[in-house]
Each structure stands twice: as C-alpha cells, then as structure tokens.
Amino acid sequence: MNTNLGWGQHYIWLRYHELPPHARHNTHIILNLEIPAGLTIPNCRAVLNQTIRRHETLRTTYHFDLDGDPYRVVRPPGPCPLVVLSAEKDGTAMPAEVVERLGTTEFDIAEEWPIRVVIITTEGVPRQAVVVLNHLAVDMWTVTELKREMWASCAGVVARRPTAVEPVRHRPSDLVRHEASLDPAPALAYWEKEIEAMPADGFGARRRPGPPVETLRASLVSPALLGAAQRIAARHRVWPSQVHLAAYTALMAAYTGGPSFDHLTLTGNRESGPYSQVLTCMFSPLLMRVDVRDDPPFAELLARVADRFEQARQHAYVPYDAVVELLARKGTRLASEFNFIKQPTLESRARRSRITWQPAAAAYGTDTYVRVDQWQDSVVVALNAASSVMDGGAVERFLRALETTILTYDATPDGLRTSDIAALAGFAPAPPPGPWHDIRRVPEQGAVEVLAAAVGQANGLADVDPAQNYAEAGGRVLRIPRVLALLQDLGWAGVTLHQLTGVTPLSTLAGQLLQPGVRS
Secondary structure, eight states: OEEEOOGGGHHHHHHHHHSOGGGGGGGEEEEEEEOOTTOOHHHHHHHHHHHHHHOGGGGEEEEOOTTSOOEEEEOOOOOOOEEEEESSOSSSOOHHHHHHHHHHSOOOTTTSOSEEEEEEEETTEEEEEEEEEETTTOOHHHHHHHHHHHHHHHHHHHHTSOOOOOOOOOOHHHHHHHHHTOOOHHHHHHHHHHHHTSOSBTTTTTOOSSOOOOEEEEEEEEHHHHHHHHHHHHHHTSOHHHHHHHHHHHHHHHHHTOSBOOEEEEEEOOSSSTTTTOSSOOEEEEEEOOBOTTOOBHHHHHHHHHHHHHHHHTTOOSOHHHHHHHHHHTTOBOOEEEEEEEETTOOOOOSSOEEEEEEEEOOOSSSEEEEEEEESSOEEEEEEEETTTOOHHHHHHHHHHHHHHHHHHHHOOSSOBHHHHHHHHTOOOOOOOOOOOOOOOOOOTTHHHHHHHHHHHHHTOSOOOTTSOTTTTTOOGGGHHHHHHHHHHTTOOOOOHHHHHSSSOHHHHGGGOOOTTOOO
16 A cells, blocks of 8 residues: 655655765664563564554555655565574674664665564563664654553463453554645745744854865763753743753854744644544654843743744644745755654663764754753753854853753752853854855756756656756755655766755756766
8 A cells, every 4th residue: 555655754754865874773763671571482473463463654665756756655464573682692693783783774664664673582581672663654652652552462461361452543544644635834824934034044153164074973961951951841831842942042042143043843743633643753843933132031031932832833733845845945044953852761871971972974964953862860962063063162062051051040040041051151252254265066067957857857847947946946855865866876976855955056056966977
C-alpha cells in the first residue's frame, strides 16, 4: 500500500536528506529497556513480531520517484529485525560494539524497516533490549505507547494469561487521508504574517563573508540544570522546555543584537482531532518571535515565551515544507532551530558540569541548531553552529551562559533581566562591517542550465527562471531530494538541500556545482 507522507513526517524527511550520512543517526530514537524476569528469547520474538504486525508504522519504507512527491510503502507483516547477543566473553562480538554500530548507522529508508532490536543475554537469559527507531516512523508519544503495549504483553506472557490490548482504531494511512481533506490556508496566513515581521537574516550582524567553512559542535552536560529548570517550571506553571527556550531566546538575542530572535522550535500535534492516537511521527515546526527590546525581567520573558509558544502551537498543524517555501518566497533566511527532548531512560552519571567538543563537520543545515535533552539525572545541551556566525569561543560562552542563567534565576528569582543575561554570556561585540568580497564562483559551463533542468524535471515545470530562488521558481521543498538525485545521476554535486530551501538564486547556487567528473 502506497500513500503520501503525513504532515508530521515532512520535517524529518527533509532533515534526513539534509544531514550527511555520517550524521543521520542524530535523528534516531534509542531505547534501553529492561526485560521482565521469566521471559525467554522466543517470548521476546513473539512480542516484537506481534507489535510489528499490529502497527504499520514499524514496517513502512520511504521513497521518492523522479516525477512525484515522496511516499510511504507499508510492507506485509514479518519478523522483527532482531540481534541476540551474549554479555559473556564467548568469542562473539560484544553487545556494546553491536549496539554502537546499529545506533550510529543510518537507516536505508527505502529498504529497511524503521526498527532494529538488540537483546542482550546473560547465561542465555534475556536481560536487556536496545531498540533503535527511525524518527520518520515514531515520535516520543508513539514511543511511550509502544513501550506500554510491549510491557503489557510481556507481563501477560510471564503470568501465562492473555493480554488485553486495545484494537488499532486508526492507522497512519488513515491520518494521511484525513490530512488531505484539511485546508492549511488559515494557519499558513498566520505564518505569512509572522514571516513578514522577521528580518531577512537573523545573524546578519554576526555573519562573516563567504559560505561557512564547517559546523562547530559542542555539548554541555549539567546535573544541576535538571532540578533548577524543573523548579522554575513548577513555580511559573510552564513546561521545563520553556525555561530552556527563554534562556536560549535571551542569549541569542544578546548575541545577534536584535530586538527578538526568530527561530524554529518543534511541538507535537496530539491535543485534539479524531486521529490524535495514531502511532506515527506527528509533530510540527513553530516559528517563534519573542520581543526583548524593553529588557524584560526573566519572569516576564518566560511568560512571553509561554504565550507566544501557545499562539504558535494553535497554528502549528500545517505541512512544514509549506512554511519553508513561504520563508524563501519572502526572502527570509531561517537562522536557527531549537529542540527539546525528554530521554528518561538515559543517564550521564556526571557529578559536575562539563563541555565536550565533537570534531567539526562539513557545514550543513541552519546556522545554529540547539538540542536540549532532559535525561534521568542531568540535562544535555548540544549546539551545532556554522563557523560563519559563531566561533569556538562564542559556542562555549553560549553553553556556559545558558546554564548560568537558569541556575542564577533558580537561586535568586528577583532582578535578573535580559541585559543581565547578556552580561553573563560576555559575548564579544559584533565586529564592524568589513569590505564585502564577492566570493561567488563562476558556474562551470552548463551548470546553470543543468540545475534549472533538474529543478524543472523534478517539479514538472516547463520553464525555470535561474534568477529566482528555488521556491520562487516553483520548486516544491519536498522534492529537493529528487533534484539532488537527478544532479547526481548526471555527475554533478555541490549543492545542498538546505541551500535549495533558502533565498539564494539558482544561478548563484549553480556556482557550487562541480563539472561532471571533477571533484575538489
């Protein structure tokens, strides 16, 4: 059975194709589950296979043709992809090695089911299961429901009694048909108005000439942040995620010098509607605009964040790609993303705060991406930043200042203003604008025509104006992976998905393409 993607899958579809293969595991959801005593390996297989049979999202693959939108294919039920490993040193691969490999290897979304399971045994008895899930198939609500259902099934097996499992009322394919009947125009009108008030480039005062050389990546592990954010959230009756979002907003506004900092954050869409219980990926982007020009106290900033989040959430149920196309047609660059994820099964065992640097990677995605993970015993804040807008010193100051802001407000809730948060960060002043050197490459012979032709073929367009950006020229964002595949088939490379979602004219992007057979 073939159907379109659900609206909540559009972001992850694009995110998957935006990331380089070595980084795609960042979209995986990994669960570490204790196996109830009394279960055998055949019992575990039976529970997993039953779960696969009940839920089509766990046996779905994802595809695109060269002349249509991306689509999903529901495969017939079959055995769950499962690896059984012994914790003893018996000459076979150790569990940690296999779990690391399965957890960091990208899913072949066109061939592979979006689930991998490792069962670890001791003396032949299953003790632990590690489940790796592709985010295209599930969100955190789905994960919670799957865990609840599998635990109930396991308990029934141990007790040797039938398990009462509620029937599956709606499937992802039912949700897709429902979404096809909805009119997103009213919500998109709200986003269009928001976009019109945004600056063309949120990092304009900080951006250095030329394309980013690399993406800097660092993370802060902080045990103290966990309790502090939860106490503040309880005091103000907001979510812990909004405490982190307020600190993030203040710090980014201080760094960029803007009256606000406009960015993308993410939310679920399960509050209402006839298909809110469908097991699939069902979340959407929110464009957040919070004004800080009057230097509000942190308590007021937090109230504004909560209010703006709620306003945006009420208009969030739209296809993500339509919002991206609006941004491009309005000439606005999406500068930053913020994501908050609860990971209650993970723990750091850290006793104090520490910053860890990962090797820099080739530049990809938005200028900055901040992910806050709430673990069992700590909070982990990861920041990816394009070198064109942040250097290493600014990345470290941001991470330290986010922690200091929340800890300071938790200990002394009176008097902390947005300007104080800027002082805590100690960001160096933005350098004065220097001479701008036009470093655009002159396109290789035929590159402009090849790019325009690929855009036209992938989108069914008879005529593509290279002087326009991809969206202005009529390109659909969901079809960008098809454009890149067409270029690759012709031997051209160098343009990224994120570049095509932006405001740069196609004739300029063609300068990034390499001549067939040439790699540099």
